[in-house]
Amino acid sequence: MRALTWHGTHDVRVDSVPDPEIVNPRDAVIKVTSTAICGSDLHLYDGVIPGMQSGDVLGHEFMGEVVETGSKSTLKKGQRVVIPFTISCGSCFFCEKQQYSACDNSNPVAKQDASEALYGHAMSGLFGYSHLTGGYAGGQAEYVRVPFSDVGPLVVPDHLEDDKVLFLTDILPTGWMAADNADIEPEDTVAVWGCGPVGLFAVQSALLMGAHKVIAIDHYPHRLELAKKLGAETIDFQKTDVREALMEMTGGIGPDAVIDAVGMESHGFGVQNVFDSAKQKVGIGADRPDALRQAILACRKGGRVSMPGVYGGLVDKFPLGALMEKGLQLRTGQTHVQRYIKDLMDRIEKGEIDTTFLISHHLPLEEAPTGYKNFSEKQNEWTKVVLRPGQ
Amino acid sequence: MDERERPIDPAGTYGRPGRSAMPARGGGVPSRSHDDGSHGSSRDLQIAAALVLGGAVGTIFGAKALRERRTGHPDDDAPMTAARRQGGDFDLVGRSVTINKPRAELYAFWRDFSNLPQVMENVERIEPKGAKINNWVIDAPAGRTVNVVTETVDDVKDERIGWRSTPDSDIQTHGHVTFRDAPGGRGTYVDLVIAYDPPLGEMGRLAAKLFQREPEIQARRDLKRFKMLMETGEVATSRNRKAS
Ligand SMILES: NC(=O)c1ccc[n+]([C@@H]2O[C@H](COP(=O)([O-])OP(=O)(O)OC[C@H]3O[C@@H](n4cnc5c(N)ncnc54)[C@H](O)[C@@H]3O)[C@@H](O)[C@H]2O)c1
Ligand SMILES: [Zn+2]
Numbered sequence: 001m002r003a004l005t006w007h008g009t010h011d012v013r014v015d016s017v018p019d020p021e022i023v024n025p026r027d028a029v030i031k032v033t034s035t036a037i038c039g040s041d042l043h044l045y046d047g048v049i050p051g052m053q054s055g056d057v058l059g060h061e062f063m064g065e066v067v068e069t070g071s072k073s074t075l076k077k078g079q080r081v082v083i084p085f086t087i088s089c090g091s092c093f094f095c096e097k098q099q100y101s102a103c104d105n106s107n108p109v110a111k112q113d114a115s116e117a118l119y120g121h122a123m124s125g126l127f128g129y130s131h132l133t134g135g136y137a138g139g140q141a142e143y144v145r146v147p148f149s150d151v152g153p154l155v156v157p158d159h160l161e162d163d164k165v166l167f168l169t170d171i172l173p174t175g176w177m178a179a180d181n182a183d184i185e186p187e188d189t190v191a192v193w194g195c196g197p198v199g200l201f202a203v204q205s206a207l208l209m210g211a212h213k214v215i216a217i218d219h220y221p222h223r224l225e226l227a228k229k230l231g232a233e234t235i236d237f238q239k240t241d242v243r244e245a246l247m248e249m250t251g252g253i254g255p256d257a258v259i260d261a262v263g264m265e266s267h268g269f270g271v272q273n274v275f276d277s278a279k280q281k282v283g284i285g286a287d288r289p290d291a292l293r294q295a296i297l298a299c300r301k302g303g304r305v306s307m308p309g310v311y312g313g314l315v316d317k318f319p320l321g322a323l324m325e326k327g328l329q330l331r332t333g334q335t336h337v338q339r340y341i342k343d344l345m346d347r348i349e350k351g352e353i354d355t356t357f358l359i360s361h362h363l364p365l366e367e368a369p370t371g372y373k374n375f376s377e378k379q380n381e382w383t384k385v386v387l388r389p390g391q
Numbered sequence: 392m393d394e395r396e397r398p399i400d401p402a403g404t405y406g407r408p409g410r411s412a413m414p415a416r417g418g419g420v421p422s423r424s425h426d427d428g429s430h431g432s433s434r435d436l437q438i439a440a441a442l443v444l445g446g447a448v449g450t451i452f453g454a455k456a457l458r459e460r461r462t463g464h465p466d467d468d469a470p471m472t473a474a475r476r477q478g479g480d481f482d483l484v485g486r487s488v489t490i491n492k493p494r495a496e497l498y499a500f501w502r503d504f505s506n507l508p509q510v511m512e513n514v515e516r517i518e519p520k521g522a523k524i525n526n527w528v529i530d531a532p533a534g535r536t537v538n539v540v541t542e543t544v545d546d547v548k549d550e551r552i553g554w555r556s557t558p559d560s561d562i563q564t565h566g567h568v569t570f571r572d573a574p575g576g577r578g579t580y581v582d583l584v585i586a587y588d589p590p591l592g593e594m595g596r597l598a599a600k601l602f603q604r605e606p607e608i609q610a611r612r613d614l615k616r617f618k619m620l621m622e623t624g625e626v627a628t629s630r631n632r633k634a635s
């Protein structure tokens with residue numbers, strides 16, 4: 001089959017690789033109809049996530065048709081399914097608590113050593129996201145082997161086309177969990193850093209959860225415009241002093257909750273971010289948390305910090321004092337997709353949530369490298385790329 | 392018995408502990424496909440397992456004596472397998488894992504030794520030779536296998552199983568596994584302890600040095616595979632195709 005493979009920093013190619021098969025009884029094999037490039041893939045593309053190997057198949061946002069099932073799969077051939085990017089067994093302590101992205105049993109045993117050393121505990125398995133999370137072949141491919149197919153995949157009704165449900169795999173639940181983790185109360189003001197897909201869905205979710213006002217922060221005019229269309233007020237951090245603006249827009253209180261939907265590759269022109277950038281480039285394991293620093297400083301006393309943005313290593317100049325002295329709450333994590341996916345599909349079906357506004361480009365799988373390049377370099381216009389294998 | 396202390400084994404299940412591991416081999420059940428070992432090649436592991444098993448049984452130590460000898464200060468509540476290394480002349484492998492299943496189910500699986508190759512990487516098969524006697528066929532380097540005959544010397548239903556090799560085995564080993572209820576309905580704490588002497592001879596010493604950490608890694612991985620199999624019915628792998 002054809003698949004998008006990683007070969008190094010800014011080097012991804014569409015190669016021919018062996019087709020997947022059923023390996024374990026609970027597996028299914030999916031023929032991919034749509035698959036997206038995620039901001040998380042850009043961290044791999046930029047080479048800032050450890051544990052990648054040349055030839056790894058990328059992609060964790062995918063859906064398609066069931067073409068093969070293992071003896072313990074509950075799926076049937078021909079069903080259309082969306083696949084959560086988190087691989088979860090459904091029966092361990094964590095899965096039972098609906099902390100699916102902490103599943104104990106989805107990262108192959110020999111792969112667990114690295115994250116156990118790095119983070120103190122082994123991470124769960126994720127599709128197409130380095131060998132720290134299992135080295136599973138990802139979904140930017142014609143076919144994918146899906147483990148625990150009796151737990152993760154959600155069957156979607158035929159009348160909902162791919163573009164409407166594809167983002168149930170990751171970014172919609174991620175934006176939703178970001179808002180959920182912010183414990184939004186009815187008259188709250190919520191500030192969201194980053195108007196990429198995750199930030200935009202966080203804006204949408206926060207408003208649906210009853211926030212009084214959502215303030216979205218980025219520096220790309222088109223992305224800010226999308227946030228505005230969803231109902232947010234906006235701040236362009238290139239033109240405006242963000243903290244100053246947030247204080248003035250909240251009567252001197254500061255936002256009740258702040259959401260970092262930027263992650264480890266924050267853009268910024270401050271001195272500290274330049275240092276962070278240099279350290280990240282020479283690979284000494286430092287992340288660039290500029291947006292997170294701003295968010296913590298801006299958050300009101302006793303407020304909530306929600307951090308869906310991905311970090312992989314260590315950070316410098318983390319405002320720990322501000323976090324403590326202001327009594328803030330910090331919540332984060334890879335998304336527990338399976339916890340939210342059913343409810344979110346119902347909301348899509350009822351027309352409460354639309355996700356199609358986000359898609360700027362459809363490309364055949366063969367043009368995936370172009371998609372990566374532009375999603376990375378022309379972020380203003382390229383807001384989300386959907387790949388269609390077999391076209 | 393103080394649960395926090397490793398039991399002092401009445402039947403003398405532990406010999407003098409040395410460096411070694413669960414012998415192990417790939418059994419992704421039921422596919423028997425294994426994850427693609429990111430830590431050392433499976434060949435390295437096989438060599439290590441075979442070599443570390445080459446020790447001889449020595450003096451019998453109780454847990455407390457062992458801990459004192461290892462750490463010099465016996466009195467905290469941590470299991471002795473967590474003691475910081477003091478450069479002593481023997482080593483002990485021990486690991487704990489929590490499995491979301493009742494004790495009885497886990498005990499029953501382990502009690503039938505022929506099940507264990509499903510989770511132990513270098514064990515080819517285990518053949519029962521009588522009520523308490525089992526013959527372990529373990530992969531060794533250069534396509535060879537070694538045989539270890541164990542006798543079950545400690546067996547308390549739903550609580551613990553202990554075994555030791557018989558003198559006529561190719562190599563010598565001792566081990567035990569215990570099952571305790573975990574609090575809060577989390578299932579069962581499973582503790583595995585294996586003891587060995589370092590292997591004899593110049594080659595053995597060299598190899599033991601090279602592969603010193605492997606036994607611990609093996610024990611941890613074997614227990615995790617056991618957990619996966621019991622909780623999910625299979626052993627996770629990121630392989631995309633059946634092993635040929
Ligand atoms: N927690 C999860 O499970 C999960 C899931 C998906 C994505 N993510 C992470 O969420 C983050 C965002 O993903 P995405 O797909 O939206 O990525 P993206 O790269 O498309 O968007 C990031 C946006 O942040 C903006 N930005 C950069 N620096 C900023 C700053 N200092 N202040 C304000 N805005 C700034 C960029 O201009 C860009 O528009 C990434 O870190 C991604 O890895 C996490
Ligand atoms: Zn994603």
Ligand SMILES: [Zn+2]
Pocket residue numbers: 088089090091092093094095102103104105106
């Ligand atoms: Zn699980």
